[in-house]
Amino acid sequence: MSNVRVLVGTRKGAFIFTSDFRREKWDIKGPLFAGLEIYHIKGSSVDPQRIYASQASDWFGQVSHRSSDGGFSWETIGNKFDYEGKVGTHQDFSGDQIPWKFRRIWAFEPSPTEKDTVFAGAEDAALFKSTDGGMTWQELPGLREIHSNMWMPGAGGMGLHTILINPKNPDQMFVAISAAGVFRTNDGGQTWSGINHGLKSEYELPNPEAEVGHCVHSITMHPSNPNVLFMQKHWDVMRSDNAGDDWYEVSDNLPSDFGFPIAVHAHEPETIYVIPIKSDLEHYPPEGKLRVYRSRTGGYGWKELNEGLPQKDCYVNILRSALAVDTLDSCGVYFGTTGGQLYMSPDSGETWQTVAQNLPSVLSVEVQVLQ
Amino acid sequence: MIRVILPTYLQRLANVGREVQLEVDGDITFLELLDVIEEKYPMLKGTIRDHVTKERRAYLRFFSCGQDLSHLAPETLLPREVLIGKEPFRIVGAMSGG
Numbered sequence: 001m002s003n004v005r006v007l008v009g010t011r012k013g014a015f016i017f018t019s020d021f022r023r024e025k026w027d028i029k030g031p032l033f034a035g036l037e038i039y040h041i042k043g044s045s046v047d048p049q050r051i052y053a054s055q056a057s058d059w060f061g062q063v064s065h066r067s068s069d070g071g072f073s074w075e076t077i078g079n080k081f082d083y084e085g086k087v088g089t090h091q092d093f094s095g096d097q098i099p100w101k102f103r104r105i106w107a108f109e110p111s112p113t114e115k116d117t118v119f120a121g122a123e124d125a126a127l128f129k130s131t132d133g134g135m136t137w138q139e140l141p142g143l144r145e146i147h148s149n150m151w152m153p154g155a156g157g158m159g160l161h162t163i164l165i166n167p168k169n170p171d172q173m174f175v176a177i178s179a180a181g182v183f184r185t186n187d188g189g190q191t192w193s194g195i196n197h198g199l200k201s202e203y204e205l206p207n208p209e210a211e212v213g214h215c216v217h218s219i220t221m222h223p224s225n226p227n228v229l230f231m232q233k234h235w236d237v238m239r240s241d242n243a244g245d246d247w248y249e250v251s252d253n254l255p256s257d258f259g260f261p262i263a264v265h266a267h268e269p270e271t272i273y274v275i276p277i278k279s280d281l282e283h284y285p286p287e288g289k290l291r292v293y294r295s296r297t298g299g300y301g302w303k304e305l306n307e308g309l310p311q312k313d314c315y316v317n318i319l320r321s322a323l324a325v326d327t328l329d330s331c332g333v334y335f336g337t338t339g340g341q342l343y344m345s346p347d348s349g350e351t352w353q354t355v356a357q358n359l360p361s362v363l364s365v366e367v368q369v370l371q
Numbered sequence: 372m373i374r375v376i377l378p379t380y381l382q383r384l385a386n387v388g389r390e391v392q393l394e395v396d397g398d399i400t401f402l403e404l405l406d407v408i409e410e411k412y413p414m415l416k417g418t419i420r421d422h423v424t425k426e427r428r429a430y431l432r433f434f435s436c437g438q439d440l441s442h443l444a445p446e447t448l449l450p451r452e453v454l455i456g457k458e459p460f461r462i463v464g465a466m467s468g469g
Contacts, residue, residue: 036380059430059464060380060418076384079417102423 004326005070005368006344007051008336009038012360014053016071023332023346026355029071036060040321040364043070044110044118048368052077052118052134056104064105064120066134070370077134081105081122084141090124091152100124100144107321108134109163113170119189121160125151125177127189140189143175147194147212154178154215154234161320162219166226174229174244179204179215182231184244195244203280204234217260218320222269230272230299232262232320237274239299250299255286261323265348266331270298273325273333273349275318283338284315292333294349308352309343316341321364328369336362373399373449374459375408378431381419381462385412390459398454401433402445419462434461 006017006026013031032038033055041053053065053074062081065074081102089097103123111117120128120137126144128137151158162176171188174195181196194212202208204215215234222228231238231247235258238247251257256276265271274293278286285291290309293302316339326332333345340359345352373393382389393407402425409416420427425445427433432441436450436458452458 057430059378059428060384061421061428062417063384076414080422082423102421 002328003370004328004332005043005048005370006324006334006342006355007041007043007071007364007366007368008342008359008362009041009053009321009364010336010340010360010362011037014038014041015356015359017342017355021328023328023344028356031360032071032074033065036063038363039104040107040366042108042110042364042366043368044115045112046110046115048370050110050115050133052108052110054105054108054120062102062104064134078130078136081120081126081128081137082139083126083144084139088144088148090148090158091150093153097149100126102126103157104159106159106161107163109165111170112165112167119163119165119173121163121175123157123159124153125158125160125180127160127163127175129189140185142185142190143183143192146183146192148180150210150212151177151180152213162216164219164221164226164229166221167223168226172226172243174219174221176216176219176231178217179213179234181212181214182216182219182229182244195240196247197245198240198247199233199238200236200249201234218262220262220264220272222264225269228269228298230262230264232259232274234258234280237262237299250295252295252299252301254293254302255291259318260320261318261335263323263325263333266325266327267329268296268331271296271348272299273323274302275323275335277317283317288312288314290314290316290337292335292345292349292352305345305349305352307350308345308354315339319363322362324365324367326367326369332367334365334367336365338362372456373404373407373453374456375404376459376461378462378464380464381415384414384418387412392456395454398448400446400448401440401443404449404460405445430465432463432465434463435459 002021008015013034015030044050049070051067055063087100092098107121109119116133164174166172199214229240237251239250292305316337322336338361342356
């Protein structure tokens with residue numbers, strides 16, 4: 001029988017929740033790395049016992065950790081992320097050009113095929129690769145050749161926060177950066193192109209259809225259909241049917257098309273989830289009602305899912321990496337909030353349970369199904 | 372012999388107690404002391420100062436002999452009291468959090 005392991009990164013450490021396939025009773029382990037921000041904690045699909053955790057703070061900088069036993073023990077791994085070649089400059093909030101500076105790792109993405117290969121998304125935005133299980137890192141500098149002097153930080157920093165690897169062709173990868181946009185490589189990261197055609201950012205950019213500069217909050221794909229990408233942009237939920245060459249809006253009847261995370265059902269490639277937030281200023285659910293929205297048609301029509309979620313006086317946010325699904329037959333959906341709640345649905349979002357109520361503010365949620 | 376007091380988190384990371392003792396030859400600078408610390412405890416690389424720029428982490432301070440030495444040039448020699456082990460060199464997580 002399968003077990004489920006949920007990896008949660010928070011402002012004050014990491015937590016690991018485990019349950020059997022029923023997902024009714026949860027054991028909690030943590031806080032790991034107590035007191036320190038864990039931006040992301042994610043396991044390898046090649047070796048699920050291998051887990052990477054990114055810890056970053058203004059006190060001690062970036063510290064990276066790796067477990068080889070499912071999170072029971074940890075070792076520190078490489079934390080030297082050195083930009084290749086001429087560092088270059090990017091826009092600051094002031095409009096000035098400032099040099100790239102490494103601040104933290106926002107996301108680890110283990111390779112779907114090679115146990116010791118893992119990618120890391122950095123702030124200031126860049127993509128790094130390790131082929132020795134995270135001990136040493138090399139930048140893939142071609143990414144920063146794409147008009148990077150026009151990139152600028154979002155409110156959370158200029159982070160490369162999302163890394164998608166095409167499981168059918170691991171040389172094809174997609175990354176998302178706030179506020180630069182989406183980029184694709186077809187050659188394992190050597191060369192890149194911006195794939196932002198169709199995005200419109202009329203409130204954020206002087207040229208709403210600029211080639212780069214869009215505040216893309218999150219992107220996702222279903223592994224069976226990597227040509228179809230879904231995006232939660234600053235405003236707008238978007239979709240591409242040609243691996244990012246063109247995007248079009250699928251916000252449809254959402255109460256707000258502002259939000260941070262987006263996820264796709266494990267077994268239904270056209271079923272997607274978002275969690276609407278009221279606005280770019282008011283980072284909480286519309287009307288104080290926490291609702292997940294699901295579209296079973298790839299964005300053409302959204303259904304409100306609220307059974308078991310607070311429907312009054314709820315003013316939490318759900319950050320871009322804090323929504324995930326499991327791969328059990330009845331797909332589980334999980335999300336964590338800035339208020340420290342961890343919610344899960346064992347039935348594709350129809351009903352919700354509270355797994356934890358009083359965690360530190362949740363930064364990321366990832367799920368593993370263990371055979 | 373130089374005595375260095377580490378903040379709690381770096382003690383955990385290096386798997387050491389509150390104070391570590393380092394054997395050095397002659398007079399050394401702040402920069403050289405940090406090199407010695409990182410050579411003996413490589414897991415601390417990148418935590419006290421940036422890997423590449425060598426800038427001190429913004430929220431860390433260096434205290435010794437009743438003084439905040441954080442802003443002295445890296446090439447400055449350590450105080451005599453530190454070099455002879457009479458006074459510890461303290462790496463401190465600065466006050467923050469409101």
